[in-house]
Amino acid sequence: MNLSKQINPLDRVTNAHRVNPAKPISFKFDGKTYVGCEGDTLASALLANDVTVVGRSFKLHRPRGLMSAGIEESNALIQLESGSGYDEPNARATLIPLYEGLNAKGQNSWPNVNRDVFSVLSLFHRMFPASFYYKSMMWPSWHFYEGLVRKMAGLGKLPELPDKQHYEKQNIHCDVLICGGGASGLAATLALAHTDKKVLLVDAQEEFGGSLLGENRSIGSQSGLEWVENTLSQLQAAPNVTMLSRTMISGYYDQNFLVGSQRVTNHLGRSNENKKIRERLLRIRAEHVVLATGAIERPLVFPNNDRPGIMLASGVQCYLNRYGVKAGQRAVVVCNNDNAYRVAFDMANAGVDVAALIDTRASVNGPFQSKIKEMGIPLYAGTMIRKVHGRRKVKAVSIAAHNGDGHLGKTIKTIECDLVAMSAGWTPTIHLYSQAGGQLSFNDELKCFVPNRCDQNISVIGAANGRFHLEECLTDGLHVVPKTLGTTVNPELNISACDEFAEEPSEAYWYTKNENSEKQWLDFQYDVKVSDIELANRENFLSIEHVKRFTTNGMSVDQGKTSNVNALAVMAELCGKKIEQVGTTKFRPPYHPVTIGAFAGRDIRENYSPRLEMPAHQWHVANGAHMEDMGGWQRPEYYLQSGEAEEDAIRREVLAVRHSVGMFDGSPLGKIEVKGPDAAAFLNRIYVNNVESLKTGFARYGLMCNENGVVMDDGVFVRLSDDHFLLHTTSSGASRISLWMEEWLQCEWPNLQVVICNATTQWANVTVSGPKARDVVALLASDIDFSRESFPHMQVRIGTVNGVDARVLRASFTGEISYEISVPARYGQGLWEAIYKAGEAYGITPYGIESLLVLRTEKGYLHIGVDTDGTTNPLDLGWGRAIAKKEVDFIGRRSLSRPNDTRDDRFQFVGIEVVNPSDSLPVGGHFVNSANPIIPVKTMGYVTSSYYSPNLDKCIGLGLVEGASARAGEETFVYSNGKTIAVKLVQPSHFDSKGERLNG
């Protein structure tokens, strides 16, 4: 028999519901041009053009045809608008409305899906069972295989160009959110129209109607389609109802917070070049949520059930009725339930030759069977497909007697066909219910999981609740929903009689037990077969969550929409349990992938996070500063003069500070004011140091620990008056530390009379540092005496500088004489310019963060979070003696006396010198005991900071090293990237270790 046909893709079944063949649309797939028509999806247009291979499976590169017509599609994943800035990988062809000029490519294949060289892999399928990579890719090491595997892995390709499209986010509040605009969802909305409830109805498809769009049903005297149209026109008139189609709810979170994405202009494709929003992320808070999410059909599991031409019966029906496309010329229907018979009716009525109805159930004799016989379709009750003929497209099926429980007899007949419509029953779409925290129970009669109990304000109606019949869907929507919500049931909304007939009970047919399990597909996308579940069972995986991860069943892009229940059932059969004992895996957001752009919305590039600029920002930019984002602040790293490279600039700045004078913008330095009668007592508990003994006008360097004894922050704190302190924290720690102190005050010590204010951004700070610093500040207009005698190191003065209120602190992070001058932020640039002018005679040099880090490393000053890690305690920093002198408790003190905190071999803070001056010291390099360590080797600590010191003309560093406090002067080795260098452990301060220069 010759089933080939002359293709006219516009020759559609008459009375197709939703396409207009008079309006052709041309598009490209894998480089070839085709034509579809208005109302088509990419999938229906490909099917109309008889394109049978639309994708390749992930692991074995098996040729795959369309499997469904909806969101559950696991074969037809395509790359949309590749390389245009409008790319979308892993798009389901079934969900893409056709538009003029659409350009799609098949994925996971080379050169194309039709002729894929990687299909050779399927010959070796026995080498690739579940999790083969964990067992086989170990010798010599994973890295040996990594390159190849990375190239082969993944389905779609990440777009390489920036996304040219625009996204936004919207918050929505409503009384009732109805998810799903099929029969039950529309009915529920109708029941709530013209009530005082604010109702939002969303549906993921291009238009409302759900499965009614693809079926031939009647509701009272109307057809299903007419009912949809009439209902929609009534809803449009209801002022309390908002309807959003093309809107996918992907996540259901606590207290009825849901996230959806609305595809605003996706259906326009690349023609949307006028910057209209492409997708909108909806953040919805609903008082009550009604899930009317329908159900998804399950594939039957038999050998080679993944061949192109084998489709879900509901998909075949939808292509036929909705798009007017016959998926084949000669079809067989194979099922274990009565519902699939309707597909045979529709096909026969449309002129498709239905060669057989293969029903696994032996004794069935209800209205559906009578009608099949009436229509002259051969019914093979108690049989099942045993063998599929044809590789790139099904050519025939061999059937055998079904002896019950998945066991087949010998082939009794071979039936030629080019289409197999299969149905193993329906699975309610309960993903959102599960995300909401809902528990499921297994319904033995329906052979599926149905909602059971949920703590959120939620109801599930229609097929999503296992109520598959149309009349049940309408009843749920029109009557059950208003009762649940306490609104009155509209007496005019009767349940019209639908074309329902008594159904014979369906039968469990989970897989074909006495046929080759290596050829029976469960997860089509990831090539998970019955044999993989068998392997998991043999390897003693008991939890279904483990089975899922071992076999990857349900982990592909479709997240197991068609494969989940089949895999559970196979597992249950294999270990002799009931399905409910095996349980389900937990569904997590997203139900369907959401474009990353939609999550980002407008929060991209300069809008990504607030940008903090220092008061003198303009000056820095105008004077060659190389700016870098540091903890949100834009800060100069160094100032480039013409012809300079980065290293030259840093060297020049460092030498200027050591030999003359430099100026630094320290405005982001954390400044927290602490005031109140109990301020000193409070800070005494906060700081490792003794605070109460500090005199007014004096400053002290302090450390803070958390309760676990780990160093959190450091800085100089100042006593401005008896009850008023100013705390300097690290620039990145200001906000964190002030919140942390607030927590102690509010939660633990509410009786202390203290207020805290984070004044960091209120004050600009200019630090003048260097041997000539005093000469420069003396030139400023000020009432403060800057002389050596009256203003020593570690003291503070309050007065005016340059005509404005100022606080001047003598503290130093460079090791040179330093004046940290703070003025209200709005005078910051003025102060900066005044100091620059005053310093001109001394060649004052602005220096950036990078230069400061060189200077402080030379001095061995600690940089918290760089030279310390999440285990470093004050003892590791050599503070043991200072702590012993403090008599009272402070936060974290008790932890410091635990055995682990006092071990001799802890990683302790130390200075590092290279033995050979030409070596450079790698940050992150690990200390080892030998010049030729045998890797892997136990680390003895690591290098935390390392710089070339222009003053010492060699590389110096700091680090955390095992037992370092007792190892001063010892030589050891640092290993990094295959290279070992000799180093010497020294005291942290590499330069002026007595600190004489501080006082000048």
Next chain:
Amino acid sequence: MLRINCPFCGIRDEEEFDCGGEAHVTRPENPANLSDDEWSHYLFNKVNTKGILLERWRHTYGCRQWFNMARHTVSHEIIEIYPMGSFPSFNGMNVENVVKEVEA
């Protein structure tokens, strides 16, 4: 995402708040007198109830004030919000026992 009724600002989304862990964990008066076991109990051992848990929260992106919350850790229902330094008043829970359990 929870909706939290800040006692000072009113109902806001969870993203404005930070959870500070279990409430009623009192810092020992004299840590130096505690054994290592007692100190580690204070630091690390929490009730972590499957059921109603007493927590402290901060309205970080609002008034920055701390308050206590009784929250069901399975249903995420917020049963009560009450000030720092006080105990919840709802029925069905022996708060003193909970506090003792934390301190034990």
